[in-house]
Amino acid sequence: MQRKPWGTMVGVRPSKQVHKLLDAGLAYDQAYAAMHTEYRLSREKFDLLWRVCQLERPVLEESSRPDLFSVYVGIPFCPTRCLYCSFPSHSLAELGRLRSHFVESLLTEIAETGKLAAGFGLTPYTVYLGGGTPTSLAPAELDAVLSALREAFPGRWREFTVEAGRPDTITEAHLATIRRFGVDRISINPQSMHDQTLALIGRRHGSEDIRKAVAMARRAGIPVLNMDLILGLPEENTDMVAVSVRQTMALAPENITVHIFSRKRASRYNADKAAYKLPEADEVAAMQQIAFELLAARYRPYYLYRQRDILGGLENTGFTLPGYECIYNIVMIEERHHILGLGGGATSKIINPGYTLLNIATPKDVRMYLERLPELLAKRSAALHAALS
Numbered sequence: 001m002q003r004k005p006w007g008t009m010v011g012v013r014p015s016k017q018v019h020k021l022l023d024a025g026l027a028y029d030q031a032y033a034a035m036h037t038e039y040r041l042s043r044e045k046f047d048l049l050w051r052v053c054q055l056e057r058p059v060l061e062e063s064s065r066p067d068l069f070s071v072y073v074g075i076p077f078c079p080t081r082c083l084y085c086s087f088p089s090h091s092l093a094e095l096g097r098l099r100s101h102f103v104e105s106l107l108t109e110i111a112e113t114g115k116l117a118a119g120f121g122l123t124p125y126t127v128y129l130g131g132g133t134p135t136s137l138a139p140a141e142l143d144a145v146l147s148a149l150r151e152a153f154p155g156r157w158r159e160f161t162v163e164a165g166r167p168d169t170i171t172e173a174h175l176a177t178i179r180r181f182g183v184d185r186i187s188i189n190p191q192s193m194h195d196q197t198l199a200l201i202g203r204r205h206g207s208e209d210i211r212k213a214v215a216m217a218r219r220a221g222i223p224v225l226n227m228d229l230i231l232g233l234p235e236e237n238t239d240m241v242a243v244s245v246r247q248t249m250a251l252a253p254e255n256i257t258v259h260i261f262s263r264k265r266a267s268r269y270n271a272d273k274a275a276y277k278l279p280e281a282d283e284v285a286a287m288q289q290i291a292f293e294l295l296a297a298r299y300r301p302y303y304l305y306r307q308r309d310i311l312g313g314l315e316n317t318g319f320t321l322p323g324y325e326c327i328y329n330i331v332m333i334e335e336r337h338h339i340l341g342l343g344g345g346a347t348s349k350i351i352n353p354g355y356t357l358l359n360i361a362t363p364k365d366v367r368m369y370l371e372r373l374p375e376l377l378a379k380r381s382a383a384l385h386a387a388l389s
């Protein structure tokens with residue numbers, strides 16, 4: 001019989017539902033009864049959700065202040081395209097020549113959005129540079145973007161993250177730039193610590209490059225490091241997952257995010273499914289169980305979300321050492337806080353009273369982004385007027 005640990009939950013963010021129950025003052029047993037009745041949610045997943053929501057609660061209380069907002073900047077370039085990726089990223093070989101035009105437009109967008117936010121008396125809370133791979137930019141371009149952000153959104157930010165996901169993009173010069181602008185959190189993402197898997201999924205680096213990049217980041221003085229893993233990658237088994245988790249933990253990152261392979265429609269995987277052997281649902285659940293058991297020694301879960309077509313109907317879960325949770329990840333998932341999404345394939349979330357929200361997405365395609373920027377700026381301004389005036 002197929003396991004359905006999340007019951008009938010489809011198209012909703014599980015932790016958002018639990019936060020609503022907490023808002024209404026429900027205790028653990030009452031909240032479990034409500035979630036089980038509504039969604040046939042398993043006790044195991046409810047317990048996970050409950051722990052996550054308890055940890056998120058103080059962050060939600062602080063970040064839900066209506067004058068606070070966060071900034072997300074999407075840099076839609078990567079050195080190569082990973083097998084499972086449906087993110088709005090372009091390989092540098094394909095679209096690298098557009099990179100300087102993109103950076104120019106992004107600098108305009110940052111400056112205009114800074115004026116817009118200041119006009120509404122909004123205060124920047126967290127800033128997150130994602131993508132894609134922001135370290136696909138040349139160090140001088142990254143410097144220009146970080147400098148523009150500091151200028152456009154003055155003040156003391158609660159958190160500043162730059163994803164440096166691909167170890168093959170990280171140099172001493174990138175890290176020096178990142179530190180100069182006070183970035184306090186970066187991601188270096190192994191996905192797997194097995195070289196044959198890394199080759200199979202289209203990464204241009206091995207596990208030794210991951211270790212070198214982590215050492216370089218620590219030498220540069222990066223205070224908080226996140227590392228992403230994916231369970232259920234083609235040709236991997238439970239033992240291989242345990243090795244990847246142990247080797248990642250040995251690098252002592254403050255955050256480890258455990259993703260489950262998702263068969264995304266726009267991915268290379270989807271175009272050539274027959275060529276790859278994925279584990280069955282039960283094996284993926286066993287992989288997750290082993291990963292969670294190993295992580296429980298030092299880390300605790302602090303945010304989670306599900307995706308359509310995720311193997312075994314499971315979830316992606318962020319783990320943290322106590323006190324190092326990524327604030328941006330929490331506010332982005334829980335949707336009680338304005339997020340202004342700039343750059344390629346970014347989503348702005350404008351929160352109306354009662355936590356209804358308006359999403360505005362920037363185009364995934366760099367050429368479209370360049371063409372449509374004036375229209376996007378006007379749309380974002382109108383949405384903020386409607387929500388805040």
Ligand code: SF4
Nearest residue numbers: 078081082085087132
């Ligand atoms: S590094 Fe991330 S964004 Fe870039 S191709 Fe791989 S999965 Fe996609």
